[in-house]
Amino acid sequence: MKSAQFDSRFGPYLLLLPQMAVISIFFLWPAAEAVWASFFLEDPFFGTRVFVGLENYVTALTSDDYARAAWFTVIFTAVVTLATLGIGMWLAVAADNVLRGNNTYKTLLMWVYAIAPPVAGLIGVMLFDQHIGPLVDFVALFGHEMQVGVSWWDTAIAMMIVASWKQIPYTFIFVLSGLQSIPNSVREAAAIDCRSSIRRFWTVIFPLLAPTTFFLMIVNITYALFETFGIIDLMVKGEPGNNPKTLVYKVYLDGFRGNDLGGSSAQSVILMILVLALTIVQFRLIERRIHYS
């Protein structure tokens, strides 16, 4: 490629400047601040800080509370990721059977993607509302009074359902477009080669969807880990009490409720490392996707 378009060698940097500024102000600077703060013990009332080295990390990683939150996060993430993928894929397969090759419907379905997630989140929380939530009424039919935000199990289950519910449309759209990109003739060849449609799905369709599935898995893990904060906050209503919490929510609780800025920073640094690892995995997968075609 030629760089003759630019008169000065600083031109490109100048163009990059706004983007770099945004990244620096909103990402790099807070990140550096967090890393720095994680090595100190901060007194919230007098604003003094004492250098404590890795103590905040040791405290976090050895505390029972942290271990419990970590466990819950792992289970929460696994359940939300798998439920979202499973249900989203199942709906997409059902829709694809109806839609084969129909572009009008496809465009309509893109609206699901545009509209659904925020609305779904809101509706999901309403479903479990203590007073007007239909799901609470439904469970009451079986003689159990759901107490979201009070009972550990009820809250945990409600969180998982609402978090999955919100992410399903996104998964649905991606799987659907993946399905639609599988050539008709390949499905037909499979129909000649294999009688059972279920077996056909697992031996031909599902493997061809693998790149999409990997991609969605990473996206959904990231979502379950980090983007469910709002849902969890709505359910827990800022009352940690006996409620389950994810690691991200714990960062918030410890930092802003517990005023333990150093410990909270250490926890967020641990999460940053996790994000980094996920990002690397994701890039690797995207590279592989390119080799695929």
Add this chain to the structure above:
Amino acid sequence: MTEKTLVLTDVVKRYPNGALAVDRVNVDVNAGELVVFVGPSGCGKSTLLRMVAGLETVTDGSIELAGRVVNDLEPAERDIAMVFQNYALYPHMSVRKNLSYGLKNRGLPADEINRRVEEAAEILEIGAFLDRKPSQLSGGQRQRVAMGRAIVRHPAIFLFDEPLSNLDARLRNRMRVEIRKLQRRLNTAMIYVTHDQVEAMTLADRIVVLNGGRVEQIGSPAEVYGDPASTFVASFIGAPPMNLIEVGIEAGRAMRDGVALPLPPSHDGALPAKAIWGLRPERARVGDDGNGIPFTIDVVEELGASRLLHGRIGGAEFTLQQDASAPPPSQATTLLIDPRDVHLFDAETGKAL
């Protein structure tokens, strides 16, 4: 009586949107026979083939394969193998798995599967890349793999839907010969769909000419070429196509713009006042015996072995094909035509008279 592998009786296909793609088609395929469905794009060839395969439902009529009506059977339950235009190989499977997938699903024992795969690989010379993925193969190699996937099944009938149209011209000619040899060697019935009349003529035991969802003519290549049932067949089969000239019949002669054209000897009797007069381009000679037909030449095309002379008889366009070794005629000349080579068609229906 020869054994019939496939019998189509009054087969109709109407798509949900109302399009009548196949209209009361009756075709038989004998054991070991290669039948070509040929016709212009959109005439219903693929639809008909896909109905045999079970990929399209049958609106009406019956499809009988090896003595059994298969209308309501799933594609996998029919004893067929298909080769698709774009090959439709499984991109995530190696060539070997592409070949063995269908056999495994039918519960064949592993050693039998291996034997068939090796056999097909040898016949098609694809043994060297059995472990490659389709994306690592050239178009011609993929085409062979697609055929391999069909032959390992040992089906009652092969269904090929324009299998060569994605290949370049040279490879297409070579594969055409190979397909013919392969079909002879396996001695299995085959339906081969193409829009290319050269493929149809060179491959077929029998040609089925389709037009607008209907059968125009069924016959051997020689019959379809030499005795076309309609103007449609006459102009579709053969390149350059048959010369067709609208004529008036007056006193036992075909007249066009004051020029008298010979009539076939068998048609001296009752003829309509108007007809379409037909002659293959290679069936006229330049010459004069005193009552030759005046022919004005506009354009000369040299094709190497032969030469095309495009011109006019009266006001009607006429093309003459002659040997390149013949002396090039002057611009205005006369033609000699043997009346036995002339075809006559109904001016309204286009059917042969």
